[in-house]
Amino acid sequence: MTALSPETALAILASHGADPARWPVQDRAALLALAGRDATVAAALADARAMDALLAGWAAAPVPPARIDTAAITALPQQRPVPPGPVRAWRPALLAASLALVVAVGGWIGFAGQYGGQVATEIATATPSSAGVAAAEADLAFAYVFTPTAAEEDVI
Amino acid sequence: MKMDAPAPGSGPLMPSLATALMLRVAQGDAAAFTQLVRLLERMALGLAWRTLNDRVEAEDACQQAFARLWTQAARFDPARGNVEAWFRRILVNLCLDRRRAIRPVQSIDAAFDLADTAPDPEAQAIARDDQARLAAAMARLNPRQRLALSLFHGEGHSMAEIAAQMETTAKAVEGLLGRARNELRTMMNESVMP
Numbered sequence A: 001m002t003a004l005s006p007e008t009a010l011a012i013l014a015s016h017g018a019d020p021a022r023w024p025v026q027d028r029a030a031l032l033a034l035a036g037r038d039a040t041v042a043a044a045l046a047d048a049r050a051m052d053a054l055l056a057g058w059a060a061a062p063v064p065p066a067r068i069d070t071a072a073i074t075a076l077p078q079q080r081p082v083p084p085g086p087v088r089a090w091r092p093a094l095l096a097a098s099l100a101l102v103v104a105v106g107g108w109i110g111f112a113g114q115y116g117g118q119v120a121t122e123i124a125t126a127t128p129s130s131a132g133v134a135a136a137e138a139d140l141a142f143a144y145v146f147t148p149t150a151a152e153e154d155v156i
Numbered sequence B: 001m002k003m004d005a006p007a008p009g010s011g012p013l014m015p016s017l018a019t020a021l022m023l024r025v026a027q028g029d030a031a032a033f034t035q036l037v038r039l040l041e042r043m044a045l046g047l048a049w050r051t052l053n054d055r056v057e058a059e060d061a062c063q064q065a066f067a068r069l070w071t072q073a074a075r076f077d078p079a080r081g082n083v084e085a086w087f088r089r090i091l092v093n094l095c096l097d098r099r100r101a102i103r104p105v106q107s108i109d110a111a112f113d114l115a116d117t118a119p120d121p122e123a124q125a126i127a128r129d130d131q132a133r134l135a136a137a138m139a140r141l142n143p144r145q146r147l148a149l150s151l152f153h154g155e156g157h158s159m160a161e162i163a164a165q166m167e168t169t170a171k172a173v174e175g176l177l178g179r180a181r182n183e184l185r186t187m188m189n190e191s192v193m194p
Helices: A006-015 A024-038 A040-057 A070-074 A090-115 A130-144 A150-156 B015-025 B028-052 B054-070 B082-098 B110-117 B122-139 B143-154 B159-166 B170-192
Strands: none
Touching: A006 A040, A024 A040, A024 B159, A040 B122, A040 B143, A040 B170, A070 A130, A070 B028, A090 A150, B015 B082, B015 B143, B028 B054, B028 B082, B028 B143, B054 B082, B082 B143, B082 B159, B122 B170, B143 B159, B143 B170, B159 B170
């Protein structure tokens, strides 16, 4: 029989109730023995027994018949599992080829970076000549949409 | 037809019959579905009602759970567990998803008054008073606590079984049950204070 502290015994009674059959097997004998010599545990056992009786009544209370509308349910379409398609023979080959291509391109870029570093990379600072035109057109479009007409001004 | 809640400690409802019916349901057999509903509805409504503490909500949850059982019947795999456990898990999830607070059906004071006016003999009056105060206190617990109490005291499930249904640990279920019983006791004691 394992030793049981009063705190552990009280915790078991608090969660499991007073029925020894519902207690953890390894603690049953120790808890019953402790209840025989510890007044606090004995009182908690009596309390738990009263609460168990109330909860048993609550759980066994009659439930009126359910009104499940089975006709409405069986009118619903059933979801059918999608059968897995046949594994196409060329898919693994395609995957392997894609992987090989990625590795080859990556290797080529790395090679070009290592031996072709003489090409100067420079951040462009010049604005394309078309940029100003595009901005002006965008401003015009904005003004066309959002500038109120005379009639709208009156309403405002 | 009188429908009683399952007795504490009762086991699963005829798993072999339920499984046979479920396999027919998966083929679209509506008659088998109706039979399966008759097998499970008693347990379902009892569990949903005790969890949600509201008749209309419980019936709604059951209707939804059975609808899911029908529409997703093809997903049932008898090798992975019995129909009852699968259905109960659907129902438990639906009940717990109904997050909105359900108002207590009656206040503790109202329950106390109700018991006071009963013309029964003294012992019966005390018992009725206790039950009424328990019902009022139960209405103030959260659905997870009521569900754990219902599965433990109503269905007779172990901590591990409840943990599986509620997707948590056995230790967490112990804590949930301990707090629920403690809160019930406190609320019931408060209601008898002058």
